[in-house]
Amino acid sequence: xxxxxxxxxxxxxxxxxxxxxxxxxxxxxxxxxxxxxxxxxxxxxxxxxxxxxxxxxxxxxxxxxxxxxxxxxxxxxxxxxxxxxxxxxxxxxxxxxxxxxxxxxxxxxxxxxxxxxxxxxxxxxxxxxxxxxxxxxxxxxxxxxxxxxxxxxxxxxxxxxxxxxxxxxxxxxxxxxxxxxxxxxxxxxxxxxxxxxxxxxxxxxxxxxxxxxxxxxxxxxxxxxxx
Numbered sequence: 001x002x003x004x005x006x007x008x009x010x011x012x013x014x015x016x017x018x019x020x021x022x023x024x025x026x027x028x029x030x031x032x033x034x035x036x037x038x039x040x041x042x043x044x045x046x047x048x049x050x051x052x053x054x055x056x057x058x059x060x061x062x063x064x065x066x067x068x069x070x071x072x073x074x075x076x077x078x079x080x081x082x083x084x085x086x087x088x089x090x091x092x093x094x095x096x097x098x099x100x101x102x103x104x105x106x107x108x109x110x111x112x113x114x115x116x117x118x119x120x121x122x123x124x125x126x127x128x129x130x131x132x133x134x135x136x137x138x139x140x141x142x143x144x145x146x147x148x149x150x151x152x153x154x155x156x157x158x159x160x161x162x163x164x165x166x167x168x169x170x171x172x173x174x175x176x177x178x179x180x181x182x183x184x185x186x187x188x189x190x191x192x193x194x195x196x197x198x199x200x201x202x203x204x205x206x207x208x209x210x211x212x213x214x215x216x217x218x219x220x221x222x223x224x225x226x227x
Contacts, residue, residue, distance in 0.1 A: 025072065025073065026072065026073070026074065029060070029062060029072055029076070029078065032062060032063045032064065033060040033061060033062045033063060033078060034060065034061055034063075035058055035059070035060050035061075036058075036059045036060060036061050036079065036084070038084075040094055041059070041087075041094055041097060041098070042056075044094050044095065044097075044098040045057045045059060045098060045101060047098075047176040047177065047178070048098060048101065048102055048105070048172060048173075048176050050176070051172055051175040051176040052105075052172070057077065057101065057105070058076070058077070059077050059078070059079060059101055060076060060077065060078045060079070061078070061079060061080075061081055061084055062078040062079065062080045062081065063080075063081050064080050064081060064082065065080070065081065065082040066080055066082050066194070067080060067082045067083045067086060067193045067194045068080045068082070068083060068194070069083060069100040069101065069103065069104050070104060071104040071105070071107040071108045071112075071113070072113075073113040075108045077101055077104045077105060077108070078104075079097065079100065079101070083097070083100070083193075084097075086193060091189070091193065092186065092189070092193070093182065093185075095178055095182040096182045096183075096185060096186040096189075098173070098178065098182065099169055099173055099178070099182040099183040099186055100186070102168070102169035102172045102173050103165045103166060103168075103169040103183075104165070105168070105169070105172065106164065106165035106166070106167070106168030106169050106172070107161065107165045109168060110161075110164055110165065110168060112161045112164075112165070158208070159208060159209045162208050162209055162214070163209060163214070163217055166183065166214055166217060166218060167217070167221060169183060170183060170218055170221050170222075171221075174225070180218050180221070180222055183218055184215050184218055184219075187211045187214050187215050188211065188215070190211055191211060
């Protein structure tokens with residue numbers, strides 16, 4: 001029982017940390033966001049809504065500069081001010097921004113937020129087990145290895161979520177008449193837009209798949225649907 005106690009404690013701590021993170025995120029989003037009011041983009045999101053048999057899809061502007069889209073744990077969809085500014089400047093098309101919204105809808109529809117809570121707690125428990133095992137045989141270094149292995153697992157799970165959300169978005173965009181080209185064209189711009197240097201991190205530690213791998217996955221879906 002004493003050996004199991006640290007693992008149970010790690011699970012509880014993971015749940016508490018996740019809940020606190022959700023609360024803090026909600027509070028930040030509530031204070032720093034307003035609903036998007038852009039007639040041209042609304043016409044595009046209405047096409048997505050029609051394909052989902054919804055009256056409309058509310059989208060919110062999150063007042064931060066980094067280029068990003070996100071789905072809040074409560075299901076709301078956000079585009080950052082920095083991303084919207086790229087659209088206003090002509091760096092991103094309305095269809096490309098709609099593909100981001102479709103991707104975030106995928107995270108909501110596929111329950112990735114709920115899954116992330118379970119994953120986070122499980123990873124916390126796994127880290128505790130690895131620290132107990134490895135720390136016994138290789139002190140100090142064992143803790144570093146445990147953290148690295150857990151980080152690799154978390155990154156792999158996150159990449160899988162991104163592929164799933166990409167596939168959902170591709171299906172939704174195709175049904176709405178956009179096709180997957182807006183997704184692919186946005187991916188080709190993504191590193192420049194976000195000023196991300198993917199090559200600086202090992203692939204197995206990246207939370208998102210590499211751009212060429214995401215495009216390749218979309219093209220495989222296209223080929224399957226057209227056959």
